[in-house]
Amino acid sequence: MPAGTLQIRAISGHSGTVPGRGVQREEEVCKYIDVTTCIGCKACEVACVEWNDHPFRETTFDNTYQTMPSTEWNYYNLIRFAEDERDGNLMWLMRKDQCMHCEDPGCLRACPADGAIIKYENGIVDFQQDNCIGCGYCISGCPFDIPKFNEKTKKVYKCTLCSDRVGQGLEPACIKACPTGCLHFGTKSDMVQIASSRAKQLREQSGFADAGVYDPASIKGTHVIYVLHDIKRPERYGLPANPVIPPSYTYWKWLAKPTGLLMAGLGLLAVFFHRVTVGPKLEQPEEPPPIEHQPDTLEAERKEQP
């Protein structure tokens, strides 16, 4: 695992280049979640709350085993329970839900604040609450409904993939807590390889003909990947089949918005120079200047002289 400093790759709302980019080669990290061996024990939820020093909060009973309906600003990690059917029998699906650390993060694209969201060279997408203005655009930019608003601090929070631990060469807290080994952490290429062989095993030996790896190409892959029983229907696990970032956060933000400001600036210049060149509309008839001061008269006098 790469240890030491975390080299930043992308900064939200930032007008310049990323300092120090490309100085050091860093491996891309990845969390691999095998939903087929998850037992829904929620040890990862507890580890997450503990490591991030979040207070234990009230849970919401919603007729399922799920701790609460969705992740929260102080609850980054949630096992989602879904009941499904397979060959006429109940199939209980458990999926660890948290930030997917997209290669093309919708939150970072949507964020207008300089440096509120950064992406490290190792693929981790991290919120910097010091720079967050709480506009909430990241919430609508995210295809996985992950960033959550804190009403008290007026800022947005989400899973950090334990960037503080990873920066010190440790695995994320959830990985450390998992008792079944359904959670893995390593380089992206290693994880994709392990996940693919597990999916192959499920297809060939366990009768899950459609088992596969969830690493959606529409957002250039994610740094959290799943092995699902049925890759053709990720919606059953609450995952979008084709996660998309609203195009307004790409084209509008980087093309139309600066153009709008430019137009406004030109408008200001236009009225200023209108005043300087065309001049004001005066009440009519204007008072004529006294004869002796009229420039035409001066000009005439000058011409008369030899």
Next chain:
Amino acid sequence: MSSSVERFDERARRAADRVGSTRVHRGELLRHPVYTRVLHWLVAIAFVLSLLSGFAVYSPWLFHFLTPIFGGGPMTRFLHPWFGLSFDIFFLFQFLNWFGPMTWTGADTRWLKRIKVYVTNAVKLESEDVGFFNAGQKLYFWAIALSGVLFLITGLLMWFDNVMGRWIVAVSYVIHDLAGLLMLAGFIIHFYEGTAAMPGTFRAMVDGTVTEKWARTHHPAWYRAVTGREPRDAYEEEKRRQGRKSI
């Protein structure tokens, strides 16, 4: 409906005139009563606050120097919807107060066709059919009305962003920005026309009065309606008087 609105406006104007007053001196005309002026400045203050806080959310990387005015980024973002809401509420009253004189007429269509002449100052005297508001002012008024509605709808969708889902928010944000840019364009022109472009105009919104000369230059039909005199005749008369003086 319209008669009850008129009754309300009449009552509001009388109440405002009891609080403050407008002094009309000789050679001046009453342009805006106290009620209209107070509404205008309430709308203006709410607009400028919305604009400045809006800039800080529109492009924080460029306008983060504005956020300290409102107590930092998150506070700016928190206050912006309230500024916007007060803008919409104040403008609603101004809308009711003004939508009568802001009705579009044939004279306004003719004014728009002459826009080039107006902008280049080619003709010094405004055409005789221009009433209390000219077509430019009416356009700005209706642009604010349209933007106000767009601001309210898209603003609420972004304020309560968990109600309608993320795609609605992503679209609302574009429409909100477009409405803001439309308002900004109108505001730049409005501010200019009300101050540097037309001397004698700003006092209409401060003191409530304008000179008769101003009225017959820029709003001849209104001048005719309130004084009963022909603006052109008054102009020629003053021109003759000036001629005598200069000789």
